Amino acid sequence: MLHDFITSRRLVVLLATLSVVALVLVGRWLNATKIGGQGPAEPFRIAGNFYYVGATDASAFLITGPEGHVVLDGGYPTTARLIMASIAKLGFDIKDVKVLLNSEPHPDHGGGLAVLQQASGAQLWASDASADSLASGGDDPDGFLPLRALTWIGVLGYPPPRVDHRFKDGDTIRVGPIVLTAHVTGGHTRGCTSWSFSVRDGDRLLNVVSACDLGVLASSRYPEQAADRERSIRVLRGLRADIWVTCHARWWGRYRKFVASAAAKNPVEPFIDPDGYRAYLDAAEVELRQGRVH
Ligand SMILES: [Zn+2]
Numbered sequence: 477m478l479h480d481f482i483t484s485r486r487l488v489v490l491l492a493t494l495s496v497v498a499l500v501l502v503g504r505w506l507n508a509t510k511i512g513g514q515g516p517a518e519p520f521r522i523a524g525n526f527y528y529v530g531a532t533d534a535s536a537f538l539i540t541g542p543e544g545h546v547v548l549d550g551g552y553p554t555t556a557r558l559i560m561a562s563i564a565k566l567g568f569d570i571k572d573v574k575v576l577l578n579s580e581p582h583p584d585h586g587g588g589l590a591v592l593q594q595a596s597g598a599q600l601w602a603s604d605a606s607a608d609s610l611a612s613g614g615d616d617p618d619g620f621l622p623l624r625a626l627t628w629i630g631v632l633g634y635p636p637p638r639v640d641h642r643f644k645d646g647d648t649i650r651v652g653p654i655v656l657t658a659h660v661t662g663g664h665t666r667g668c669t670s671w672s673f674s675v676r677d678g679d680r681l682l683n684v685v686s687a688c689d690l691g692v693l694a695s696s697r698y699p700e701q702a703a704d705r706e707r708s709i710r711v712l713r714g715l716r717a718d719i720w721v722t723c724h725a726r727w728w729g730r731y732r733k734f735v736a737s738a739a740a741k742n743p744v745e746p747f748i749d750p751d752g753y754r755a756y757l758d759a760a761e762v763e764l765r766q767g768r769v770h
Pocket residue numbers: 580582664689
């Protein structure tokens with residue numbers, strides 16, 4: 477009797493685990509295949525030495541310089557090969573990528589970093605909170621426990637990259653003449669990092685902001701989250717963004733701007749979008765006030 481009871485309990489636990497695994501796998505599959513996911517996308521110059529090398533939706537950027545290049549974000553583990561193909565298509569060598577950066581360590585942005593690191597030998601820089609998560613292969617300490625458990629057993633998560641350096645809010649990362657400022661703008665995750673830097677277009681210098689995801693996932697919550705988001709929105713409002721991007725390409729209008737750029741007299745012009753940047757922050761603020769989660 478007791479034996480039967482234990483056996484049926486085990487069966488229930490097993491079935492529950494299997495259904496969670498199945499749900500997650502179906503979710504990942506949908507995420508990977510749906511339009512706006514991680515399909516191949518044409519790489520292109522945004523402005524000056526700043527290029528798009530990401531997928532249809534999972535953003536990745538290349539910033540080139542005479543002493544080595546920088547890649548920001550790695551997409552999913554399977555996006556890395558698209559990113560490498562894009563870098564090659566633009567005429568650059570993955571081996572010249574010296575620094576890897578990350579917006580946030582969820583699998584859609586941190587997943588491919590290990591592959592990129594292996595191919596390039598580049599050094600990865602991360603904020604303290606992101607560093608821990610990246611180095612663990614995507615464990616989110618604020619994540620929903622069943623999802624964390626799936627990361628621990630290797631169903632979710634990704635090959636862990638080696639984190640070589642940690643930075644603090646306001647630090648600058650330099651590769652020759654390339655200078656990027658890190659803004660730790662937590663909320664989506666604790667260590668989410670926005671980046672600002674300038675690019676040259678002819679005789680003008682344009683400011684670029686790569687802004688963090690400012691939304692909240694129901695599966696990733698922490699007590700100081702609302703205060704972090706409040707602060708992050710304020711910090712980002714204080715940055716001048718002639719050009720802005722974020723980790724999901726559909727949010728900053730990758731395709732629309734790419735198409736407009738191909739037809740424009742100055743191909744940089746369609747990427748100059750301070751109004752879009754303000755609208756992104758306004759929408760994030762509305763979400764925060766309404767307490768919306770994703
Ligand atoms: Zn995320």
